[in-house]
Amino acid sequence: MQLAVSTSQNHTMLRRRKNVWYSVCDGNWSNPNTWMSNVLDRKLITVPQPGDDVYINHTVNFDGLPSTNTSVNNLFITGKLTSSNNNATLTINGNLQATGFIDFTGSVITLNLNGSFNSVIYSNFIAGSSTINYGAANDQSILSLPYKNLSTSGSTGTKYMIGDLIISGTFSPQSNFECDEYNLTVNGTSTIGTAGQPFKFTKRSSMGLLLFLGNVDFEGITDLSVGNPNVECRSGMTIHTFNLTTGTGIWTFSTNNQIINCTAYLGGAWNANIIISGAIVVTLSGNYVIQVNGTINGTVSGSTFNNEGVLYLGNSTSPMLTGIFNYNHLSTSTIGYVFNGSYTLPQFSYANLIIAGTGAKIQSANTTVTKTFINNGTYECGGFDLTVTGTFTNNGNFTANSFCNITLIGSALFGSPFSAIGVDLRNGNPNVEFRGGLDIHAATTYTGTGSFKFSTNNQSLSFSAYNTGICAANFLISGAITVTFTSGGTIPDCLGTLNGDNALSTFDNRGTFAYTNAIAPMATGKLYCNQATNTFNYDLAGGQDITAPSDPTPGYKNLTLSGSGAKKLLGNVSVKNTYTLTSPATLNSNGFSLTNP
Helix, strand or coil: CCCCCCCCCCCHHHHCCCCEEEECCCEECCCHHHEEECCCCCCCCCCCCCCCEEEECCEEEECCCCCCEEEECCEEECCEEEECCCCEEEEECCCEEECCEEECCCCCEEEEECCCCCEECHHHEECCCCEEEECCCCCEEECCCEECEEEECCCCCEEEECCCEEECCCEEECCEEECCCCCEEECCCEEECCCCCCCEEECCCCCCCEEECCCEEECCEEECCCCCCCEEECCCEEEEECEEECCCCEEEEECCCEEEEEEEECCCCECCEEEEECCCEEEEECCCEEEECCCEEECCCCCEEEECCEEEECCCCCCCCCCEEECCCCCCCEEEECCCCCEECCCCEECEEEECCCCEEECCCCEEECCCEEECCEEECCCCCEEECCCEEECCEEECCCCCEEEECCCEEECCCCCCCCEECCCCCCEEEECCCEEEEECCEECCCCEEEEECCCEEEEEEEECCEEECCEEEEECCCEEEEEECCCCCEECCCEEECCCCCEEEECCEEEECCCCCCCCCCEEECCCCCCEEEECCECCEEECCCCCCCCCECCEEECCECEEEECCCEEECCCEEECCCCEEECCCCCEECC
16 A cells, blocks of 8 residues: 655644554564554654554554553454563553454563543453553453452552452552452452552442452452352461451352461451351461451361461351361460350360450350450459459459469469459459569559469559459568569558568558558568658558568658557658648557657
8 A cells, every 4th residue: 555645844733643553464562564554754753652542454463662651542443453572561541342362372461551431342352461450540441351460559449340250360450449249259369459559449239259269468448248159268367457348258268278368457347258168278477456246167177277367256156166276376376255135155275365355255165365465345263263364454343253373473463444344353262473573553453352363473463443342452571572563653561461471571661651551561571661652551440560571671652651559660760751640549658669760
């Protein structure tokens, strides 16, 4: 075909106008001889440019030249588009209309479809190793094609499935994405959204299965609560998301051993039932909480669920009624019983234990928690011993209605001034042993009349916010250790005894300690009352024996005698700062002297 060439001068703006290109023979995209066009200057513009419409009526090979990033407006294919490039991008900002063939066999390119009215014949499309990206700024339909890699982008609008999708490679929806009533099958890995982005992955119909044969990574917002579809995973999943809401469908883990890696579960709700299908092992890992409000079960005796992560159970049905539940698989394992209603704990050895929800969670045997125990609900020892090797934090109601022994080896916090009760040990009056210190910072604490024994390590006893309750326990400092006492704004009367069992057992008062027992404090061991600003108050309504402190510089910093009855000296006593005697209490010197320089 002979083309007429204009020899008149042309303006730059005319050369940049939208042009139309037609293939005239088989050839490479970058070869000018492949194309015929209405462009004004074929010496300067030899191949399709951004904004141009392109018609392929022959076999055109997209070779990624002269630029690896090529864009056009509309692309119409009645012939065949192939590619021989492994690092190029073709962007169609208009629409792709293909009644011919697209064959990307042997190539690794990205095809960006930014139009809303694309059409490709399924049987005429061969994906090769390409990535098809739907990037329209508005709503866009996802063609039902046999994709290798499929991705989406675009800050507004939603990408809609209009038929079943089978993706042999990767799936990366980075925009709003709606699955509707269709089946989605991904053979490769999936990355759903981006953390911190507002895009949502949704399915508004219960029809159609979401099947992830490769690992699926939930990064952005996934909300399946409208359609409540069924989901099947065969290579595990990663939860690293701002919001994952499963809906109430069934999530099945099948075929292969796999991992649920919960690296960041920051929002949403897991209301789905979990099924471990077949004799496979599914392991939960990660440092973030996954609260499963549905059930967890297997299909055969060999179905195994290993907990190495932080699993909160929001359902009172015991996990893995069929199969094996390794609730405490590693020292990182945490089990949380967080549902409402009373419940008897089925296990008696935990790495980490969390209690929440209404209703009492009750021990069924002597129980050990080797690391952390946090009670945010109601916990009852049930007459069985409790040992916590790590830290113990009570922000709820902690009770012992029958006698038992409680050993708290790590630091203990009777916490939360917002708890209705706090700690109430009055019914069982258990013996409690502390080895890492105790801070009472609670609305209410009733110690009971058992022994509060401090042993093994130097430690602290703090009444940082002992707001109400009764402190009736006998305090025993066991061994050659020092217990340092501090106090807050509210000072309870300590009704029990204060004593040691070793000549070097030491109680170091650095707060205000109200002692309300007739027996002299620290009859065995040492009482320090001159190491810091403090007040020791003998305030029993009755006679009391007064200990002479054993500080290197002996004496009380501040001493108060109140209540009633005679307060009897057991040795010479000096008061460094303020000495207060409040009637009707009296001082019985017992042959010793009290000096207040």
